[in-house]
Amino acid sequence: AQSVSQHNHHVILSEAASLELGCNYSYGGTVNLFWYVQYPGQHLQLLLKYFSGDPLVKGIKGFEAEFIKSKFSFNLRKPSVQWSDTAEYFCAVNGYSTLTFGKGTMLLVSP
Amino acid sequence: GAVVSQHPSWVICKSGTSVKIECRSLDFQATTMFWYRQFPKQSLMLMATSNEGSKATYEQGVEKDKFLINHASLTLSTLTVTSAHPEDSSFYICSAIQLMNTEAFFGQGTRLTVV
Numbered sequence: 001a002q003s004v005s006q007h008n009h010h011v012i013l014s015e016a017a018s019l020e021l022g023c024n025y026s027y028g029g030t031v032n033l034f035w036y037v038q039y040p041g042q043h044l045q046l047l048l049k050y051f052s053g054d055p056l057v058k059g060i061k062g063f064e065a066e067f068i069k070s071k072f073s074f075n076l077r078k079p080s081v082q083w084s085d086t087a088e089y090f091c092a093v094n095g096y097s098t099l100t101f102g103k104g105t106m107l108l109v110s111p
Numbered sequence: 112g113a114v115v116s117q118h119p120s121w122v123i124c125k126s127g128t129s130v131k132i133e134c135r136s137l138d139f140q141a142t143t144m145f146w147y148r149q150f151p152k153q154s155l156m157l158m159a160t161s162n163e164g165s166k167a168t169y170e171q172g173v174e175k176d177k178f179l180i181n182h183a184s185l186t187l188s189t190l191t192v193t194s195a196h197p198e199d200s201s202f203y204i205c206s207a208i209q210l211m212n213t214e215a216f217f218g219q220g221t222r223l224t225v226v
Contacts, residue, residue, distance in 0.1 A: 044204070044217040
């Protein structure tokens with residue numbers, strides 16, 4: 001079975017600080033990797049995804065993530081966060097027929 | 112992006128009654144739909160995966176007879192919580208994908224409160 005581990009449950013940053021959210025997964029086969037974001041009171045929405053090719057993927061709002069196959073990791077990064085990035089972030093893995101989410105990381109950015 | 116509509120957005124029901132939640136893909140055909148449950152301050156927990164025209168695949172620990180899933184068409188899946196109890200109170204979210212290697216689109220969720 002596949003699983004996803006997000007290292008931090010809560011992260012608090014000041015505006016302009018850099019962000020890195022850890023995500024590790026376990027799955028023996030080929031995977032597709034996603035980061036989703038849920039802003040307060042809103043639906044989950046896709047931030048970025050990796051299927052194949054360049055392991056460094058860029059998403060919306062200045063976010064990027066790097067797939068490191070040898071480490072089974074797909075960490076999310078942003079060089080300079082804004083107050084509007086306050087949200088919950090979920091890493092997800094799509095292996096064979098199942099989409100599995102990590103427990104989520106709540107990011108609070110203080111102005 | 113594609114739209115997934117979930118109905119109702121919230122429902123309150125009495126213990127022992129059944130509640131049906133609908134998940135519709137409005138502008139695409141969903142080959143696979145997922146049902147998740149989200150407890151406060153916790154992640155999305157996958158309950159089951161349903162493919163159109165076949166029986167749903169339930170995750171370990173999820174009672175098939177309690178959470179009935181039907182995926183009768185490429186645009187509609189339903190989750191019925193049977194004989195609901197207060198511990199079933201939660202936020203239920205569906206998602207739909209067109210093909211296995213594309214992104215999932217999420218419904219707005221249903222807040223179920225069993226009293």
